[in-house]
Ligand SMILES: [Zn+2]
């Protein structure tokens with residue numbers, strides 16, 4: 001199966017984050033080979049030094065990130081549209097720091113993701129045992145309250161991997177908090193990262209789940225396709241299935257350029 005013209009993979013990492021492999025040029029080549037029209041690098045944003053430091057580039061590496069992606073942009077000009085964005089974290093108290101980094105460069109696209117509940121990196125396989133100590137209903141209510149905070153912060157274009165706490169199979173027993181978060185996301189005019197990485201995790205399902213995809217599409221929330229690739233072989237992963245699923249749910253697929261929505265889909 002081949003991909004239709006005009007598709008972008010808008011969630012890609014680079015080795016600068018310390019847990020991805022392959023030169024950005026190899027991600028671009030993989031995108032070309034997969035039949036994509038463009039990509040947007042969205043590596044993990046630098047954060048204050050006390051926050052999750054081993055899993056992201058340092059602030060003093062930001063220029064190297066920008067320059068490397070710009071080199072790849074030039075190398076692939078006319079063959080593949082290469083854009084430059086960030087996956088930013090929403091963590092209360094760090095908004096000012098994040099705003100500074102976002103002002104440092106004219107990014108194409110900024111994803112807002114929640115990876116921490118308090119001091120717990122809940123998507124880190126090393127700390128998965130913590131789920132056993134938690135009430136899942138409370139966990140998801142807390143998580144979606146943070147997602148609403150991210151949506152209201154005005155910092156981001158899209159919310160990353162909406163139902164991330166399901167990663168290891170711990171599903172939301174309720175669902176009302178997720179729907180409230182979708183109301184806020186729609187009201188604030190944000191999009192959703194339709195993220196195929198979940199298919200490669202124990203939950204074996206893209207983010208968001210089919211019911212949340214439906215609920216988002218019903219609220220006219222657009223989707224930005226992303227593989228969340230941490231190596232070149234993951235670029236465009238499961239995108240035929242992803243596109244089918246989003247369109248079948250009545251969803252619209254868009255991309256961002258200079259933080260403005262683009263309808264790239266032919
Ligand atoms: Zn990562």
Ligand SMILES: [Zn+2]
Nearest residue numbers: 087113160161
């Ligand atoms: Zn993420």
